[in-house]
Amino acid sequence: MSILLKAYRNLLTDVFSLSGLHLCAPDLDMNWVLKEGPMLDKQLLCYLENELVLTWTDVISRQSIPEWLTPLWEGFMLKHDPLLLRYLRQVLVFGYKARLEPTNEQNNEAQASFYNRDCQVADYDLSLEKEIGRRPHYWRLARSLVSRVIGDIRWHDVVPSHGPGAVFPRYDHYDRTNFTSSPRSIEEYYSFYENFVCLPGFYPSAIEATSISEKFPDTGPIRSKLVSVPKDSRGPRLISVHPRESIWIQQGQRRLLESAIMKHIGSQISLRDQSVNGDLALAGSRDRSWFTIDLKEASDCMSCGVVKYLFGDYAYHIISCSRAEEIQLFDGRVIPLHKWAPMGNALCFPVESLVFWALAQAAVYMSPRKSSECRVYVFGDDIIGPSTYYDDVVRGLTDAGLTVNKGKSFVQGFFRESCGTDAYKGVDVTPRRLKTHVVSNYEDLVSICTMAKSLRADGYEETASTLYVYVRSFVGHLPMVNDFDQSGVFEYVERDIDYLWRFESKLRWSQDLHRYEVNVARVVAAEQSPSDTRWCLLDALLSLERARSACSTPSDGCNKSGLHYTVPHRACLKRGWTGVRHKWQRPVSRCFPECDNAFIKE
8 A cells, every 4th residue: 555545644633632523534545645535625725715605515516525534624613613624625735746757747737837928928929018117106106116126136156066966968066167158148148268168357358358259159148958757646747848048147137136135125025934924824714804915827927028027128138148049859859938937947036026026016005905015925826914905915916917826825814825825714824745755766755754743743643653664664663753853764652861861872972062862874975076176166265155144044055165076966974963952842833822722732
């Protein structure tokens, strides 16, 4: 039996233990766990959005609810208890995000959708001028908001670097700095000799400068490659893998743009912290004061025309100098790319965040409605704002060619969802979703242990134990840790230090750190040393500049030493000492104080 099905059977036992409602389920198959349950959850969310005006029988047919789920289903419909909603959705979506390899048919469908969406973006750009003419004041206001953020950016002062992702064509990670071509679009704004070949501030002699075009020829329009990445049962995630020269410049521009965003509107656009949107979703679910909007295929719908108008000609051309103009599909066809930057472009996330914020905030400012709170908060394509302005924001986003996902946008009922936080009447009701159910590498072991840790903290003891037994079949003994904030290949236990002393043989006291520690295995990126370190010199010295940047973080994928490079998609286990608590403490709940008694079962 699949570990997903086995864990699901134990999940039903845990839900019965926690809710007191018996779920006598038949032998369920993968189709229910992966598809039928999540489809029923979509209908449930539709009811939650319209519960103030519709009954659940108006939205959901009784025939679609299996008989074994009726006690939990009707229990929630009768009481509208947030805790019962959490158990119900946990049963429905436990396997929704299980990672599956896409089939050829799914890849073909995803490619066709990608192509059709690109054609729609091209058609929209042709009508953009008319769209702006209908609401000129709105578009000018959105443009002025963007200008306030990017107006003082010195785009030529980039500190380029490579990112952690893949490049096209494929190269060894340490060999990516050995550039061999000079794209004309990049050379127009960023001197190839200064930014790719030698160190900033070191200018070549006249003879060397004239030979650049011979040594590093122009390869024509920048071309990316469409790559399929496993996602879930719905199909793959598509990534547009860019050339190494493009990524090199994009990473430098990304730091400049992110720094400007944090300087001017950092509180309204979160680039790394999702907790802001999560807390607002909780607040909005309590009094319905905030809406949550999710955009469908947001990056694939963002047209070049919209970005050009909002950023202005100069800024648009300079941030577009490294974007792919063409893309190679799965079947080998090469087509022009009309969308500005699909996933795979390092500038995609900060640019789309700024564009969506400007469009939404301008819609709020232009609204005739009055409210004391008029700020909009954005994390990627997750948008939160005052419920009063919901219709205005939807109209503004739609006018820009974007598609609002109605099934995941909430404003009327008491349910809100944003940045992975599901909230109902002020209570965090986010269900746990098992993403990894097949171990193929070390990262999968950490993913399953992290999932088991969260399940145990939420009270799903049988399910967590099942996953830990599955991990033991690969690694043998699992050390025990009682600190929820730690990560690695270990078993999280809700016990004090006395329990660990009895059953954990590798527990020690650290004189240096003054804490108890357990020896655990962690997953670290595999590294390799290049055979020729001449091309590492640029990376090594530029890392000093990146270290001074306020936006530089370990997640940037920067090489700090210039001597070792991480190998993408390869990792190894490394043992180390992890701290444990003297007295175990329950993880902090994200629900409101008045809901503590209902949400946490002591």
